[in-house]
Amino acid sequence: MSDKNSGLIASLAHQGISRRTFMKYCATLASMMALPPSAGRAMAEAMAAARRPSVIWLPFQECTGCTESITRSHSPSLEGLIFDAISLDYQETLMAAAGHQAEEALEKAIEENKGKFVLIIDGSVATGLDGAYSCIAGRTNLELLKRVAPHAGAIVAMGSCAAFGGIPKANPNPTAAVAVTDIIKDKPVVNIPGCPPIPVVMTGVLAHYLTFGSLPELDKLGRPKAFYGETIHDRCYRRPFYDQGKFAKTFDDEGARKGWCLFELGCKGPVTYNACATVKWNGGTSWPVESGHGCLGCSEPDFWDGGGFYRALSMPADPLKMAATAAVVGTAAGVAATFANRAKKGAAKSAHETVTLADLEK
Amino acid sequence: MNEMQFLTWVRGPGLDIAIGIFLLGVLWRLIEIYTLGRKQDVAPGRQRDGASGLHTVFRRSVPPPGMVRKSPVTYIGGYVFHIGLAIIVFLFAPHIALIRDLTGLSWPGLPSQFVDLVTVVTMAAMVVVLFDRINKPAKRYLSTFQDWFTWTLTFLPVLTGWMAVQHLLLPYTTMLALHILSVELLLIFLPFTKLFHTFTVFGSRWYLGKINGHRGVPV
Ligand code: SF4
Numbered sequence: 215m216s217d218k219n220s221g222l223i224a225s226l227a228h229q230g231i232s233r234r235t236f237m238k239y240c241a242t243l244a245s246m247m248a249l250p251p252s253a254g255r256a257m258a259e260a261m262a263a264a265r266r267p268s269v270i271w272l273p274f275q276e277c278t279g280c281t282e283s284i285t286r287s288h289s290p291s292l293e294g295l296i297f298d299a300i301s302l303d304y305q306e307t308l309m310a311a312a313g314h315q316a317e318e319a320l321e322k323a324i325e326e327n328k329g330k331f332v333l334i335i336d337g338s339v340a341t342g343l344d345g346a347y348s349c350i351a352g353r354t355n356l357e358l359l360k361r362v363a364p365h366a367g368a369i370v371a372m373g374s375c376a377a378f379g380g381i382p383k384a385n386p387n388p389t390a391a392v393a394v395t396d397i398i399k400d401k402p403v404v405n406i407p408g409c410p411p412i413p414v415v416m417t418g419v420l421a422h423y424l425t426f427g428s429l430p431e432l433d434k435l436g437r438p439k440a441f442y443g444e445t446i447h448d449r450c451y452r453r454p455f456y457d458q459g460k461f462a463k464t465f466d467d468e469g470a471r472k473g474w475c476l477f478e479l480g481c482k483g484p485v486t487y488n489a490c491a492t493v494k495w496n497g498g499t500s501w502p503v504e505s506g507h508g509c510l511g512c513s514e515p516d517f518w519d520g521g522g523f524y525r526a527l528s529m530p531a532d533p534l535k536m537a538a539t540a541a542v543v544g545t546a547a548g549v550a551a552t553f554a555n556r557a558k559k560g561a562a563k564s565a566h567e568t569v570t571l572a573d574l575e576k
Numbered sequence: 577m578n579e580m581q582f583l584t585w586v587r588g589p590g591l592d593i594a595i596g597i598f599l600l601g602v603l604w605r606l607i608e609i610y611t612l613g614r615k616q617d618v619a620p621g622r623q624r625d626g627a628s629g630l631h632t633v634f635r636r637s638v639p640p641p642g643m644v645r646k647s648p649v650t651y652i653g654g655y656v657f658h659i660g661l662a663i664i665v666f667l668f669a670p671h672i673a674l675i676r677d678l679t680g681l682s683w684p685g686l687p688s689q690f691v692d693l694v695t696v697v698t699m700a701a702m703v704v705v706l707f708d709r710i711n712k713p714a715k716r717y718l719s720t721f722q723d724w725f726t727w728t729l730t731f732l733p734v735l736t737g738w739m740a741v742q743h744l745l746l747p748y749t750t751m752l753a754l755h756i757l758s759v760e761l762l763l764i765f766l767p768f769t770k771l772f773h774t775f776t777v778f779g780s781r782w783y784l785g786k787i788n789g790h791r792g793v794p795v
């Protein structure tokens with residue numbers, strides 16, 4: 215993780231990545247981000263020339279899945295190599311240093327790259343018990359975030375936990391976990407949600423930052439529009455089956471074998487904005503829906519509490535609790551009304567006085 | 577509350593409340609209406625062909641001779657949107673999935689493009705019928721708040737559902753949540769407004785046919 219002054223390209227060359235491969239990668243990246251082809255060149259040049267960007271990665275309440283996604287997606291992935299090539303000054307899981315040395319590295323990185331370093335956070339921030347649920351070197355995640363964030367050049371919330379609170383925030387949220395944006399309000403934060411997120415999105419954001427010195431265009435939830443602009447459903451190759459009304463009803467029926475739509479098996483593709491359907495996973499090998507499982511909606515806020523992964527979007531999210539009581543009350547009300555009406559009729563009948571001819575002649 | 581929480585709420589507690597009120601209202605009103613009874617007609621019944629409850633149920637489902645020409649909008653528009661609504665509600669696959677989940681019953685659905693087309697036609701028919709109601713002095717005079725209100729309650733789910741599928745105006749998630757919410761409003765008000773005719777229409781036709789049939793009058 216050293217030798218900061220050599221450019222990224224030199225470091226990549228060192229690992230056997232030719233300039234040509236790198237240029238091609240940047241061109242793909244640019245097109246994925248809906249940037250003009252010239253941007254690919256610009257990106258390649260900026261990244262090649264860039265002094266290796268200093269990155270501080272703070273792991274909070276997380277499962278390391280996001281780190282795994284990037285470093286081990288498939289080997290050797292270019293994302294992984296670029297990731298290796300950046301100057302990762304602080305990352306609990308990957309760094310060799312430990313204990314006081316690690317904390318010193320952190321402070322040093324902040325001082326040396328004030329206002330320039332990229333701060334990546336994975337995991338949610340515990341706020342319960344003043345944040346005591348999750349500490350590193352005696353400091354709570356909350357304290358650490360407040361210490362580091364003001365000096366960052368760019369902040370990236372990596373994965374659904376950092377972006378939206380994720381699994382730690384799931385009901386009943388015992389640690390009072392929140393998203394990074396719930397704490398950092400005065401600085402733009404790029405959210406790269408996903409459980410885990412797609413590796414190329416992170417390289418894309420990094421490349422954009424290095425090339426243009428700015429963050430890519432973001433949607434309302436702080437996600438780069440280039441990757442989160444469309445739903446899984448709208449780009450899903452099983453979509454024609456959805457439109458034809460052909461659905462797999464179980465995971466092993468004929469429909470499932472024929473590759474029909476997984477909507478009825480709980481696919482959340484229609485409400486999930488992510489790039490899985492186009493970018494795919496593991497170097498473009500496949501993606502969840504292609505392997506036969508519905509989308510869980512992992513890049514959306516609170517996907518964990520979305521009413522069950524195997525319930526279709528049009529099905530109730532919770533079991534109906536009131537129906538039985540309502541039916542009893544409704545029946546009782548109907549019976550009561552019946553008696554009231556009968557009583558009324560009876561009263562009218564007994565109050566009825568027969569009119570005789572004599573009465574009329576009176 | 578973000579849009580996903582909104583969606584989960586309408587699919588969860590919101591739906592629970594709506595279906596609860598719907599069931600309560602439907603059972604209450606059905607029991608009340610059908611136990612009302614009638615005073616016994618002691619006059620001897622008269623027989624006449626075509627004068628019975630069943631006859632009226634069918635007869636009233638087709639326009640009387642000459643009436644289609646007289647008020648085409650009412651009849652054609654009415655048929656189109658009623659049949660359209662039935663197709664949308666009962667033959668769109670995601671709706672069938674809901675019905676299957678709630679009742680265990682299911683049947684094959686129609687291609688979504690077809691349902692889409694039916695939706696557009698249904699909305700057009702509903703709008704035409706509404707304009708007719710506004711335009712024709714007699715209809716306007718007879719209309720009460722409930723007529724405008726129930727039209728809106730019926731129209732909103734169709735409109736929001738279509739807009740969600742077409743990705744219009746709002747992100748799909750929000751529109752879908754609004755769609756479900758509008759259906760919930762419909763469910764809540766249905767038992768207590770004239771929309772309750774969904775449950776009573778054939779019963780009341782039968783009832784009318786039977787009383788008049790007893791007198792030997794086919795209606
Ligand atoms: S499998 Fe999921 S994402 Fe694909 S078409 Fe069906 S519902 Fe949409």
Ligand code: SF4
Nearest residue numbers: 488490509510511512
């Ligand atoms: S398919 Fe859906 S659940 Fe699976 S990784 Fe992609 S966004 Fe997440």
